[in-house]
Amino acid sequence: MQKFSGFNLFAKALGGHQDWQAQWRSPEPKAAYDVIIIGGGGHGLATAYYLAKEHGIRNVAILEKGWIGGGNTGRNTTIIRSNYLFDESAALYDHAVKLWEGLSQELNYNVMFSQRGVMMLAHTVHDVQSFKRHVHANRLNGVDNEWLTAEQAKEFCPPLNISPNTRYPVVGAALQRRAGVARHDAVAWGYARGADALGVDIIQNCEVTAIRRDASGAVSGVETTRGTIATRKIGVVTAGSTSLLMSMADVRMPLESYPLQALVSEPVKPVFPCVVMSNTIHAYISQSDKGEMVIGAGTDAYVSYSQTGGLHIATHTLDAICELVPMFRRLRMLRNWGGIVDVTPDRSPILGGTPVPGLYVNCGWGTGGFKATPGSGNVFAWHIAKGEPHRINAPFTLDRFRDGLMIDEAAAAAVAH
Numbered sequence: 001m002q003k004f005s006g007f008n009l010f011a012k013a014l015g016g017h018q019d020w021q022a023q024w025r026s027p028e029p030k031a032a033y034d035v036i037i038i039g040g041g042g043h044g045l046a047t048a049y050y051l052a053k054e055h056g057i058r059n060v061a062i063l064e065k066g067w068i069g070g071g072n073t074g075r076n077t078t079i080i081r082s083n084y085l086f087d088e089s090a091a092l093y094d095h096a097v098k099l100w101e102g103l104s105q106e107l108n109y110n111v112m113f114s115q116r117g118v119m120m121l122a123h124t125v126h127d128v129q130s131f132k133r134h135v136h137a138n139r140l141n142g143v144d145n146e147w148l149t150a151e152q153a154k155e156f157c158p159p160l161n162i163s164p165n166t167r168y169p170v171v172g173a174a175l176q177r178r179a180g181v182a183r184h185d186a187v188a189w190g191y192a193r194g195a196d197a198l199g200v201d202i203i204q205n206c207e208v209t210a211i212r213r214d215a216s217g218a219v220s221g222v223e224t225t226r227g228t229i230a231t232r233k234i235g236v237v238t239a240g241s242t243s244l245l246m247s248m249a250d251v252r253m254p255l256e257s258y259p260l261q262a263l264v265s266e267p268v269k270p271v272f273p274c275v276v277m278s279n280t281i282h283a284y285i286s287q288s289d290k291g292e293m294v295i296g297a298g299t300d301a302y303v304s305y306s307q308t309g310g311l312h313i314a315t316h317t318l319d320a321i322c323e324l325v326p327m328f329r330r331l332r333m334l335r336n337w338g339g340i341v342d343v344t345p346d347r348s349p350i351l352g353g354t355p356v357p358g359l360y361v362n363c364g365w366g367t368g369g370f371k372a373t374p375g376s377g378n379v380f381a382w383h384i385a386k387g388e389p390h391r392i393n394a395p396f397t398l399d400r401f402r403d404g405l406m407i408d409e410a411a412a413a414a415v416a417h
């Protein structure tokens with residue numbers, strides 16, 4: 001694999017940057033693989049990378065129906081944090097944050113992870129009680145989170161309006177300083193480059209149309225738009241399309257797929273130093289390195305596979321943002337888009353095996369899976385390689401819907417960006 005370094009940059013500059021090699025190959029699919037990962041988003045790519053890197057399983061293909069990172073990975077607002085309420089969630093998401101902290105070095109690719117702090121605003125007495133409970137629970141789990149008064153919140157983020165004369169006044173905030181954002185497509189590209197260098201085949205424009213099973217019921221391969229491929233292990237990592245894929249193996253999933261949308265403004269000079277989230281009024285704001293304000297909205301009220309989202313959801317979010325940060329009233333919005341998020345009843349992900357031998361699933365990240373990308377891929381690769389869960393993903397298998405051991409981040413946070 002070519003290495004990115006200051007020296008290499010200088011040396012290639014002398015040649016006019018003409019001889020950089022492609023970041024990953026475009027191989028033809030082989031007849032058979034040890035493991036097939038369906039879905040070339042961040043989670044699928046990370047899974048393949050860790051299968052090859054940590055478990056020595058290199059005869060792996062990632063099958064992606066479009067282009068890598070073209071799903072939710074390339075559509076999200078990139079908020080990364082680990083201040084979830086329950087012990088199981090804190091362990092999973094903080095495992096991810098620890099991997100984020102070394103990811104650019106690990107992949108030799110700048111994923112632009114920026115720990116600028118994520119501040120979650122409280123607007124009501126209920127918010128205050130809930131967030132303080134989060135702060136205490138997080139500290140017990142070794143996850144940083146601190147309570148700020150409204151004045152301290154404004155000090156941390158000066159453009160914030162903390163006037164009490166608003167519809168939803170800011171009455172305090174929970175701040176995770178280690179939290180932040182990363183560059184979404186760089187994450188996909190970095191993992192793709194790393195996985196490819198270890199021998200993983202990344203096959204784009206290859207839609208899986210059926211999952212094959214043998215007489216015992218175990219998986220034996222997939223049918224795709226580029227032919228049939230044999231395998232004894234399949235990892236389905238297809239976010240909003242997971243129910244469709246799993247129905248190919250006759251597995252019914254506890255998932256609903258909703259459109260979730262985001263929008264960006266025209267670029268402006270650096271004015272917004274951190275990430276601000278308001279679950280109560282559904283607004284999520286950060287400023288990209290290009291200067292655009294990156295804004296996340298809530299999910300639509302109805303299930304759908306349309307990658308757009310209702311206009312009234314976006315306008316509701318903008319109403320809230322104009323109240324929270326009045327100077328943004330003068331910003332023009334450049335573009336908006338949607339993704340399809342796969343939502344579980346307890347708003348926690350599903351990571352692990354299924355009733356079908358050889359079939360594994362990684363889904364249910366809903367509105368908040370980007371932040372988990374490295375941790376999710378890391379423990380999912382473990383489960384596929386060893387055939388049993390890692391201690392971190394053990395509570396997140398499908399079994400919890402049978403045993404009733406829900407990890408109810410829905411009640412805890414309402415949304416989970």
Ligand SMILES: Cc1cc2nc3c(=O)[nH]c(=O)nc-3n(C[C@H](O)[C@H](O)[C@H](O)COP(=O)(O)OP(=O)(O)OC[C@H]3O[C@@H](n4cnc5c(N)ncnc54)[C@H](O)[C@@H]3O)c2cc1C
Nearest residue numbers: 039041042043065071072073076077079208339369370371
């Ligand atoms: C607008 C929006 C904002 C968000 N904001 C945040 C945020 O701020 N922070 C956060 O943590 N999370 C956020 N999320 C959620 C986050 O984006 C997802 O949880 C995460 O990116 C999921 O990654 P993935 O790799 O599982 O899925 P994806 O990136 O969606 O990848 C799945 C891939 O599967 C492919 N696929 C589907 N069907 C097939 C098939 N039949 N054959 C082959 N390939 C197939 C798709 O083309 C797709 O590329 C947001 C999501 C959206 C839509």
